[in-house]
Amino acid sequence: MLSHLNYSLVNNYRFLNNPKDKVVGVVLQTKDYGQFHMDKLNRELNTSHAKKLLEKIKENKKLVLEPILVDKSMKIIDGQHRFWALSQLGLPITYMIDDQISIIDAPELNSSQRNWTSMDYIKVFANKGNTNYQHLLEELEEYKTVSTIGIIAQVFSKRSENFNAYGAMDRRIKKGKYEFDQSNQSKNAGFLDFISTLHYKMSLDHRIPVNVQEAVGYWYFNSRVNKNRLEKIIDKELVDNLPRNNNLCARAIGDKYNNRLRPENRINYYVDNKGNFNFIKED
Structure with a gap:
């Protein structure tokens, strides 16, 4: 009553x-x-x-x-x-x-509540029929054992922000504005397959640390990088000794990548005064 x-x-x-x-x-x-x-x-x-x-x-x-x-x-x-x-x-x-x-x-009503996770929003928008979120959910299921929601969402996003832009990415996800990049889906999935290959090569019982995945991403998506060489130089010893900062981590990977290469085959880069890793554009 x-x-x-x-x-x-x-x-x-x-x-x-x-x-x-x-x-x-x-x-x-x-x-x-x-x-x-x-x-x-x-x-x-x-x-x-x-x-x-x-x-x-x-x-x-x-x-x-x-x-x-x-x-x-x-x-x-x-x-x-x-x-x-x-x-x-x-x-x-x-x-x-x-x-x-x-x-x-429901998602909009709860956008300010801490107990709603990014995955909650992704599932709700996917259930509502939003194809961007449906595609993202499929990729999350595919790669959940090797990477994180943040990295997977970033990799498949239409937005070309770098791996430091998780705040903006998370806000778009929660507002229903995430855009899945279908046109480059195969290429982007290739990066996560690459991470998966590294994971099994090193026989890890845990995910490769996020900072390392981010740093590897900088190099993987550079068209001048030889993917076979990149895979070869990344081993457990390197991963265990990489700095926690993803930009410094990317620089350390670059140092090893360029080691013993002829000058014309090296890929040049720098860390700016804000601490961001950048490649030097080639003429």
């Missing part, structure tokens, strides 16, 4: 005494869990996060009062982890109905 929260009376009193204010929604509470529905377009339920939330609610029952948001068909738009935790504890669900909202708005 539905019941208004007691504090809604306070809100009504405030409304009557503040004619410039207006009522835009009603907060309700129920233990009829069956009327709520999860939506496959929303992010997947993170069981670990939900269990932690359950323990927090046990410690502080006031968290029961934080409403979840549902659409007119009672699909949960925001608050599915709270719903799970509260229903497991047999506690009432506090909720608001917004008949102007739908599951399509």
